[in-house]
Amino acid sequence: MAVSFTDDNIKELRYRLEDAVIKCSERCLYQSAKWAAEMLDSLAPINDSDTDPDSLMDITEPPTIPVNPFSLTTDPVEAALEAQEAHKYLLAKSYFDTREYDRCTAVFLPPTIPPVPLSSLSPNPKTKSPISQKGKTKVSSLGGSRGNSAARNPYPRLSQKALFLALYAKYMAGEKRKDEETEMVLGPADGGMTVNRELAALARGLEGWFAERRAQGLEDRGQGWLEYLHAVVLLKGKNEDEAKEWLIRSVHLYPFHWGAWQELNDLLANTEDLKKIADLLPQNIMTLVFHLYYFEEASHIFSDILINFPHRLDSLDHYSNILYVMGARPQLAFIAQLATATDKFRPETCCVVGNYYSLKSEHEKAVMYFRRALTLDRNFLSAWTLMGHEYIEMKNTHAAIESYRRAVDVNRKDYRAWYGLGQAYEVLDMSFYALFYYQRAAALRPYDPKMWQAVGSCYAKMDRLEQSIKALKRALVAGSYCESGSSVDPALEAAGASHSGLGPGASTGRRILDPETLHQIATLYERLGDEEEAAAYMELTLQQETGEVDSPDPDSDENEQDSGDESVHHRRRPGQAYEDEDESEPAGGTGVTVTTSKARLWLARWALRIGDLARADQLAGELCQDGIEVEEAKALMRDVRARREGGGG
Template sequence: MAAQFTEENVQELKFRLEDATIKCSERCLYQSAKWAAEMLDAIVPIDQYDTDPESPMDIPDTPSTRPNPYLRTQDPVEASLEAQESYKYLLAKSYFDTREYDRCAAVFLPPTIPPVALSTSSPNQKKRQSLTPQKGKSKSSLYAAGKDGNVSRNPYPRLSQKSLFLALYSKYLAGEKRKDEETEMVLGPADGGATVNRELPDLARGLEGWLTERREKGMEDRNQGWLEYLYGVILLKGRNEEEAKKWLIRSVHLNPFHWGAWQELNDLLSSTEDLKQVVDLLPQNIMTLLFHVYCSQELYQATEDTYQALSELETIFPNSAFLMTQRALLYYHSKDFEEASRIFTEILIASPHRLDSLDHYSNILYVMGARPQLAFVAQVATATDKFRPETCCVVGNYYSLKSEHEKAVMYFRRALTLDRNFLSAWTLMGHEYIEMKNTHAAIESYRRAVDVNRKDYRAWYGLGQAYEVLDMSFYALFYYQRAAALRPYDPKMWQAVGSCYAKMGRVPQSIKALKRALVAGSYYAEDPSQLGGSGRKILDPETLHQIATLYERLGDDEEAAAYMELTLQQESGQMPVEEDASSDNENDDDQSDAGAQKSSRRARQSSTYNQNDDDDDSWHGTGPTVTTSKARLWLARWALRNGDLERADQLAGELCQDGVEVEEAKALMRDVRARREGDE
């Protein structure tokens, strides 16, 4: 793509991003304006090949660049309306900037009675409670009132789209502000997460009427995309997701450089299948590529195609902190914490006051156990803005690493007080409640995290853990399976699924799940280059031992012995992993079973390996561990039962050297000597 970008293309991209920055700022969409401005600043400079940039001859007396053609309003009718409303617009925007949202909306729209509940027994209370239907319904009850003839009527006066958007957006934010004021404290006695924005029904009906009128007059192509975006957001708040997706796609076609619309569209995608379906409906431009990379990261798709697309974008935006963050998060999802930490460190050095995604950096440092670095990041964030949700999460992670879980919960609550939809805080607070043995509070925290983002596998996994603590294996299994569906190449997810199946007595399913865990582990082990794998070529001894014990429960001692042999071989690392991993197919349980059984028998038949192989490879085994010693003890007893006294004696001697189960090993050696004396 970078090779196809000429100087003219780069100039047009600059014009587009400049236009998006100014128009988002005019409409008070400050986060989208910030994103567009940062991308504009990060774009490759057109004059980067100047011979002598310090030469005074290169500085023109007057600007040489042509004016941005996208800044002026193309529609003459809209331009005339905007000119007539210019003074009023400045007044309304000043009210918006001082957070007087109702006053801002009243500049352009007829004033209404403030929607304040005078009593808890209001006659409209029942109607308001029905404004948030369950997910999955194609038509929300929010719009049930629109079945009469009033839906298609436009209730708004003749305004420019710019002024109408600001007025309606102000009403929406006024409703959100009142909703937050009515909401109880985080996880308080009455905090059920059911408080609604009471402005949504009127906004939805009004926008539907305005858009319907434009369509009937054949003026759809003259829309600017801002009101379509707002309508999509309101539909999404009402759980009418299919309609919301349709209008957000319409918005990005009309206004492709508005990043906020792309983010809302991303929230509607729950899987890679959803992403594939929606990609064909999107405009074919650089924003779609940025969206695809962003969604792939959000869906934990650290694939070669994602990295390649990201590299192409980095050639166009070489200094983009946003793209660097996406790369760091991809490494984080691939468990390459060192590389992810290195990139975040570069971002922090380049922009020490940038707090965006700093909560993810603190998660990485927490996993790495880097307490001094985490303390430094917490100090930097606190010095910048102590009342940002990201800062509260960083400080909370620091206290969690110090095992001060009560203080950690306090900071996560503070983050949620600042932003109820801040995903990291809900998930991390759930982790802390698990540590504090407050299972019910943990479950509620994880549920709220899932409500915010259904793609957060950590919240699904946390729910599984919480229900497993409560010995509710059926519930735990359901949530573990949701987590495994989001992270199919994470062995930890499949180990949890296998553990639940084993507790439920479903041993064959447990074995299949644990074999999937082996395959998932080898996925990261075999491609350590750019996917962020660890380069480890051994299988997980604990998983192998669990499979062996499950086969023993089934009475299949041959397979149990084969997997015990595999467990033992991980000590030295002399295991043909390439053959074993390739024989398993994670998409086919039958093939996975056959491949794993074949590899286990092959390992059983050849217990001696070429010692020189270890010199050729840069990897080593685990060394003696408690798990491998358990496998050695099992194999020694099994050899003794089968009359293989030489093998039993050898394994018992190795157990004595390991220092694990020494007394059992000595008893085995005595049994071997007694049998030998009896044979003589």
């Protein structure tokens, strides 16, 4: 996507980013302020003056500092309120910066007693406080007051800037108390049931405030910050659809708040979700940045960032995940050392080091570092999921289930956690539960063949063979790969082009299907007693050796494809020995594998049963050359010879 900017465009962008740094910092949204500052620093400077800064000429007049037109509050009512509250705002922000959140809130709102349950102070764990029970009841109804005429504004007349700081401090106070109550990660008191007890009051109060604004006709005069906070509160209450609406409203009102875009990104499971809301997003440069952020999957981008900014730890855990999958142990060791030297008490650093130990198969140490990351930040999604993977490796299934559940609590769109839950329950031979979680993962990741293979495997274990076949056929379509420019979805092609596995010599429309999946489908048809279909899929399995297949699954009505992870081996003709392989022939198939040899043996036996002795003899001869199932092949050839000599041919 080519985008050109004039000097005026860049100057306006600089002003807007500068304004975003100031406004996010004023509201204590430090991560968003840092992002805007980094973007501002990355822009090329524009020379507004011909004066050489290194010249020794006397400066007779002080330099004129240009006024940022976007840093001023355009609403006169809001500007007047902000001017009246200026000294109190400085006091409240100083309290926030020193993590005295309740004192920060009390500067603008009447002080209240923090809702800490008395049961947490009691030595008897069976005693439940009525405050605790009341809090749980309130949280379960978050976001349910839309259209409720009883909702009223409980807040005094404040500017939106002051109200946001006070309510955000109230939210942070609740988060701090929640972390204090949960104690040790996955310890006795960490059952995932502890909630932020401020959420219910915040949800009711914000709903009442917005209802009053709507009644006064001021709905379009919001600044985007309280809308963002309302969405965050709704997300904590699992009200994702309504939260998505408020986030879209927030980025319309103030598009340069990156935190709102990140929350919106976490609510989108795939490119289809992005397409659904594309027309609802503002049409500006931030939407372009958001699209680029949503498709970013290249490891070389992280490498360039590390070279230019070696002390940047943001999203470094994602880079370590990529290196882990690639098995790049030296690179992973390097970034682990770099991150530890920069800040060893950052969650990202702990996850990087944990991935390094996991790659070394030191799973106990890996768990220790993932726990440390969660001690620093309970909502750090990567650590919960990665710790679940480690517990699976350690055969601690119950701890893995709890870790994955906590990951899902943080972000219900994390397909890896749903898939991990399916794996854990499959280990426990609880196929019904495993199937449910695999289906959730497949719904979030419909173009990933592994998800559908897992669904098909569960159906097969439950003897639901027809559904298993349908799921495996979907895995075939998702796992097939074809030449760029065919029927692959353009958005998927943009997102996964680096994983397509395509070569320049690929034929148009030619696809390589997963032989293992084809063989599973054939076996299922055999279990159903449909040997004709079983033979057809065994033939398809065999054809993957050369890749000379004109179409994918003939029974599938799916048209979407995605790039697969299978590697392309040298093309090989049936029966051709490895040492005689023609290296000049272009790669296009899998070559002979154990799975294709199993299919060849099945077809040879089937040909013998139906009396096709020539076909059975040919396939048995190829098996002898493959060096796989040689004894079975020789026995088949003896049977063929005996039938021919007995007049059966």
